[in-house]
Amino acid sequence: MYKINPFSESFKNTNQQLVGHGVRNIQILKDALNELDGNEESDVYGAGNFIEDFQNKMAEFLGKESAVFFPSGTMAQQIALRIWCDQKGINKVAYHPLSHLEIHEEDGLKKLHNIEPILLADKSRVIELEDVLAMNEEISCLLLELPQREIGGQLPSYETLESISSYCREKGIKLQLDGARLMEILPYYKKTAAEVCSLFDSVYMSFYKGIGGVAGAILAGDTDFINESKVWKRRHGGDLISLYPYIISANVYFDQRANKMEQYYHNAVELAELFNSCHGINTIPQIPVSNMFHVHYNAPLEKIKQIIIALQEETKIGITSNLRPVNEDVCYSEISIGDQYSAISKEDLQNVFKKLNEEMKSI
Known part of the structure; x- marks a missing residue:
């Protein structure tokens, strides 16, 4: 039986997310197929x-x-x-x-x-x-x-x-x-x-x-x-x-996102700066060189999980669905920027990171 992970479920139940292009579900393929002629040979x-x-x-x-x-x-x-x-x-x-x-x-x-x-x-x-x-x-x-x-x-x-x-x-x-x-x-x-x-x-x-x-x-x-x-x-x-379901989605999303990579990169730089402004948090690299980076929390894994779950439930903004230990006192998450980040208002971003900073200071 599939075991529910409360941490990942907390992320899924948010209305907006800092990372990715959205939920990976069957809609990805349905959207890609939308414009195609069904009679085209595979x-x-x-x-x-x-x-x-x-x-x-x-x-x-x-x-x-x-x-x-x-x-x-x-x-x-x-x-x-x-x-x-x-x-x-x-x-x-x-x-x-x-x-x-x-x-x-x-x-x-x-x-x-x-x-x-x-x-x-x-x-x-x-x-x-x-x-x-x-x-x-x-x-x-x-x-x-x-x-x-x-x-x-x-x-x-x-x-x-x-x-x-x-x-x-x-x-x-x-x-x-x-x-x-x-x-x-x-x-x-x-x-x-x-x-x-x-x-x-x-x-x-x-x-x-x-x-x-x-x-x-x-x-x-x-x-x-x-x-x-x-x-x-x-x-x-x-x-x-046949490989056409993979090729169709690859082709459609390549065309949609090839010219968005610079936007994702600049968004990653901005987001890393917000994480680095928080007490007890640093990113690797400090200034990202692509749309991805790691966030290191200088606190035990279970404590950070509790903080992030509470923040996600309160703000309905997903921070991360992955968190892994570095050692007993440090944990980290991987961040990859996609379409989702730009949909969050600057005011909401500032609010989330203000609250995250306060929680980190209280540890």
Whole structure:
């Protein structure tokens, strides 16, 4: 039986939320389907105008020769790394210690592909050029996650990316971009997606995070790489009879939100300033570099839960649905800005954070 979580239920019962695009329910797909002709033919096992037109659109957006739609980013990235390892004949890749591949995929890269990861940099910071230069292992591919989600969405400088890219090309190391949140970092770098992706040999981007689609991901690169990835996609069971529900929502919400990323970014900077104005609260990074950041509360988890539940019930404004311990005395939540934030009045925002500040002072 499904066990109700009072903390997440408190967030769901609010009228407005600081984060996200709204409740993830079936309405997301219903809205996406609304404008379509029901007689349009779907894709069939990865083929057909429906899927191919979308893949071409994404390849152009990312500045790559070719692209293929995957039902999940986990599948796409493992396949990308497998192709690069097979090509070079070295089953070693490098990435951050808190990469999704390392902490959320049950060792899929190791168990399914026999690929050994080399972990670069301290887990509290992003990978820098010095970390790459100091590698003693020979690798086939280096994976960079932009932004680095598990440490609050931090980013290296663009100059660092350029230097790492140049070094990898000089040494024959392929560079894979974990760009699950690629669109969300473009306002900070002041670059197009194609400009950022030009530094990488292959790139993955998600369609359900900042874009807010149902699910799915794109993998892009040169034509030979993508053709090989399609073979591996079938081997992984990723060629479903049809993927159109995912593609429709990806396409619709990409078009709706591609030009809103700068707004989300500036809203995140504003919201982080409000959190940092409260006693006993700080954000990581202090000034966000994308639409996401972490909020650290210098108090025990259960105490902060009580405060937030009470505030959400009183103000009907949702602050967060996730709260995790750092240690006995500190907890944190992850914040990702979407459409919801702009609907809250400045007066209501100031009221919520005034009350939050007072509660934190009383601990």
